[in-house]
Amino acid sequence: MTDASTTLSTAAKNKADRESMSEKDLVQLIAKQLKIDTYSAEKYPHNPELKEIISAEVAQHFKIIPLKKVGKLLVIATSDPSDIRTQDKIRQLTNLDVEPVISTEAELNSLAQAVYGTTFNIKEMMSSLDGIDADAAKDEDEGSLDVSLSSAQDMAQEAPVIKLVNSILMQACREKASDIHISPEKDRIQLRFRIDGQLKEFPAPPKSYFFPIISRVKLLSNMDISVTRVPQDGRFTFKYADSEVSVRASALPTIYGENMVMRLLQQSKGKALTIEDLGFDPKERDKFLRATQKPYGMILATGPTGSGKSTLLYALLRKVNKPNINIITLEDPVEYRMPGVRQVQLNRKAGMTFASGLRSILRQDPNVIMVGEIRDQETAHISIEAALTGHLLLSTLHANTSSGAITRFVEMGIEPFLVASTMLVVGAQRLVRRICPQCIEPYEAPPEAMSALGLKPIPGTLFLRGKGCYQCNDTGYQGRCGIYEILDVTNEIKDLIIKGASMHEIEREAVRMGVLRTLIMDSADKVLRGFTTLEEAGAAVLI
Numbered sequence: 286m287t288d289a290s291t292t293l294s295t296a297a298k299n300k301a302d303r304e305s306m307s308e309k310d311l312v313q314l315i316a317k318q319l320k321i322d323t324y325s326a327e328k329y330p331h332n333p334e335l336k337e338i339i340s341a342e343v344a345q346h347f348k349i350i351p352l353k354k355v356g357k358l359l360v361i362a363t364s365d366p367s368d369i370r371t372q373d374k375i376r377q378l379t380n381l382d383v384e385p386v387i388s389t390e391a392e393l394n395s396l397a398q399a400v401y402g403t404t405f406n407i408k409e410m411m412s413s414l415d416g417i418d419a420d421a422a423k424d425e426d427e428g429s430l431d432v433s434l435s436s437a438q439d440m441a442q443e444a445p446v447i448k449l450v451n452s453i454l455m456q457a458c459r460e461k462a463s464d465i466h467i468s469p470e471k472d473r474i475q476l477r478f479r480i481d482g483q484l485k486e487f488p489a490p491p492k493s494y495f496f497p498i499i500s501r502v503k504l505l506s507n508m509d510i511s512v513t514r515v516p517q518d519g520r521f522t523f524k525y526a527d528s529e530v531s532v533r534a535s536a537l538p539t540i541y542g543e544n545m546v547m548r549l550l551q552q553s554k555g556k557a558l559t560i561e562d563l564g565f566d567p568k569e570r571d572k573f574l575r576a577t578q579k580p581y582g583m584i585l586a587t588g589p590t591g592s593g594k595s596t597l598l599y600a601l602l603r604k605v606n607k608p609n610i611n612i613i614t615l616e617d618p619v620e621y622r623m624p625g626v627r628q629v630q631l632n633r634k635a636g637m638t639f640a641s642g643l644r645s646i647l648r649q650d651p652n653v654i655m656v657g658e659i660r661d662q663e664t665a666h667i668s669i670e671a672a673l674t675g676h677l678l679l680s681t682l683h684a685n686t687s688s689g690a691i692t693r694f695v696e697m698g699i700e701p702f703l704v705a706s707t708m709l710v711v712g713a714q715r716l717v718r719r720i721c722p723q724c725i726e727p728y729e730a731p732p733e734a735m736s737a738l739g740l741k742p743i744p745g746t747l748f749l750r751g752k753g754c755y756q757c758n759d760t761g762y763q764g765r766c767g768i769y770e771i772l773d774v775t776n777e778i779k780d781l782i783i784k785g786a787s788m789h790e791i792e793r794e795a796v797r798m799g800v801l802r803t804l805i806m807d808s809a810d811k812v813l814r815g816f817t818t819l820e821e822a823g824a825a826v827l828i
Contacts, residue, residue, distance in 0.1 A: 297550075306432045308390070316366075317386055321384075321385060321387060322386045322387075322795055324387065324388035324389075325354070325388050329352040329353060329386065332399070332400070333399070335351035335354060336351070338354065338379055339351045339361075341401040341459070342379065342706055343461075344400075344401065344757070345459065346755040346756075347363075347375065347666055347755065348364065349361045349362065349363045349375065350397060352396075354381070357381055358382045358383075358384060359381040360384045360386055361383060361385055362392070362396055363385050363387065363388065364389065366387045368521040372385060374755065415485075440809070446497045446501050447501065449490065449494075449498065449501075450498060450502060450505075453467075453476070454525075455525065456478075458546075461672035462480075463591070464478070464479035465545075465549065466476055466478075466479070466484065466544075466550050467499065467546075468544050469541040470506075470541060472492055473489065474490060474491070474495050475489060481718045481760075481762055481764065482765060483718075496542070502536075502547070503534075505532075505534075506518075506521050516532065516535070516536065516537050516538065518533070518536075519533075519534050520533050520618055525551070529551075530549055530622075531549075531550040531551075532549055532550070533547065533548040533550070533618055534546070537730075543706060546567075550621065558600055559600055559604075560574065560597075560601060560603075561571065563596070564767050564768060564769075566810070566813050569771045572771045573710055573771065577604055579679070579709055580675065580677065580710070581673070581674070581676055582672055582678070582705075582707055583669070583679075583722075584678070584711075585687075585710070586598055586680075586712050587682045587683065587689070587711065587712065587714075588683075588685075588687075588713055588714045588715060589683070590714070591716070592715050593621055593767055594681040595621075595657070598655055598680075598681065599620075599621055599623065602623060602653070603623070605653055605677075606818045608625070610653060611627075611650060611651050612626045613629065613651045613654055613655075614656075614657070615642045615643060615654070615657060616626070616630060616655070616657040617639070617657050617658070618631075619698070629646070638643075639656060639657070639658070639664040640663040640664045640667055643664065643671065644667060647667075647671060647676075653677045653678050653679070654671055654679070655678075655679045656668060656679070657680070657681065658683075659681070665697045666699065669694075669704070671701055673703070673707055685713065686713050686770060686788065686803075687711040687770050687792075687801070688772060688788040688789070688795065688801075691708065691782055692787065693776075702783055705774075705780075705782040705803070708774045708779075710774065711774065712770065713770040713772075714767050714770070714804075715768045716765045716805065717761075717765060717767075717768055717816075717821045717822055717825045718762075718817065718821050719762060719763060719765060719766050719816055720749055720751045720762060720817060720818060721753075721756060721760070721762055723756045723763070724753055724756075724757065725751055726752045727746045727747040727749055728747065730748045730801060730819050735819065737827055738805055738822060740809055748812065749818070750817045761818075766816050766817065768804055768807050768808045768822065768825060769807055770801065770803050770806075771802070771807055772791075772800065773801070778791060778800065804826040808823075
């Protein structure tokens with residue numbers, strides 16, 4: 286009994302010692318047990334040239350930093366030297382022998398900043414936040430309705446907060462995120478990035494620093510930081526690598542504080558996306574190109590939010606953008622800047638809506654007009670009139686299918702003969718995740734998944750999918766591609782519209798005549814060509 290009590294007492298003491306031990310002491314203990322070296326700046330001065338051996342993406346994924354290369358030996362810093370699988374992966378990627386050196390999380394992030402000019406995540410910023418009055422921030426966030434403007438500005442302009450917000454923006458760009466979600470919970474902050482259409486959660490700062498972060502974003506976006514009970518929108522830009530990133534920020538009051546969502550629109554200094562880059566079948570692409578040669582009429586892009594409609598319209602504008610063509614756009618907001626194009630930003634507070642703005646545009650002698658979205662009956666009527674009076678008009682509309690977009694106009698009160706007279710081409714689209722090219726593998730798909738996309742369920746048929754690797758964060762997907770349904774509004778389709786045919790009748794007849802390949806048809810083709818998986822395509826197009 287005495288021996289047992291002694292053992293329990295010793296175990297409890299060891300546990301207490303470990304819990305009271307600092308991270309640096311723990312690193313020293315692990316290094317002694319594993320008989321490996323600990324990191325020190327004197328012994329391992331950072332060498333930026335080593336990033337040529339291990340890229341920032343690889344270092345980010347495995348949480349390692351290359352320290353030194355001697356012959357065929359590569360020394361790496363890691364906070365987990367017992368992770369043999371990571372060392373094996375690095376060995377395979379570099380064809381070098383790997384020797385680990387243990388470091389703290391803070392040292393690892395400092396090295397990342399020195400070698401790659403960036404940090405792994407925002408954890409290393411937490412120690413920097415000591416300069417901010419966390420309790421005051423918490424009081425402001427959870428206190429009375431009156432927010433002190435001066436204290437909010439002071440907190441938002443503190444250097445640690447600026448670094449923290451910059452770190453979040455940089456990390457989102459590294460992860461190729463399209464959106465940043467900073468959401469308040471009861472006792473924490475939820476930080477999520479939308480990557481390839483999927484939201485993924487990342488480490489976040491303590492809840493007490495939520496108000497300074499939101500205030501900083503609102504300052505950048507020219508929002509009123511003293512207003513926390515009313516939705517606000519704004520925008521700002523920042524530089525990342527060789528690109529300028531435009532950010533659309535939206536603040537929405539919730540029960541635990543303001544929910545902040547930022548849409549990132551990266552504008553590369555390199556070649557902008559063209560219609561040829563969007564993954565169209567050549568015959569389908571030609572439908573759009575023929576329509577852009579017409580002197581007047583309407584070209585529509587439909588689909589859910591975030592399906593790439595604006596990207597398609599910008600690609601079409603680049604095709605028609607010439608010195609002898611006057612192009613004017615009306616957008617909310619202006620997402621991409623285009624040289625030679627007159628781009629107009631809506632201002633609803635000043636009475637500048639799509640409808641009123643479109644009336645003004647018609648007095649500017651345009652050849653081509655792009656309207657960001659047709660949302661209401663008034664905008665639809667003016668758009669139809671513009672397309673009838675010698676203007677080529679491009680716009681977007683929320684509808685599930687191309688034939689559904691036509692009937693949507695009729696439901697808005699537009700006469701069917703006017704719709705038939707103006708409509709040239711209607712495209713519906715979705716974005717699906719591409720199979721990661723680094724870990725692609727064949728597999729036998731379930732027959733029901735094949736049948737859902739109209740494919741003959743033959744047992745033993747092999748399709749492609751991603752197994753999951755470090756380059757795709759073990760998702761099996763990397764990047765996205767479009768699935769399209771392009772309806773060429775021929776004379777026969779116009780007759781159906783005038784007769785008041787339903788969207789199903791229009792779609793069925795268009796398929797029979799060969800002027801429409803549906804979303805399901807195109808998704809099946811993308812699966813057979815190895816762009817995406819059966820599951821991903823089915824989730825995007827099957828209702």
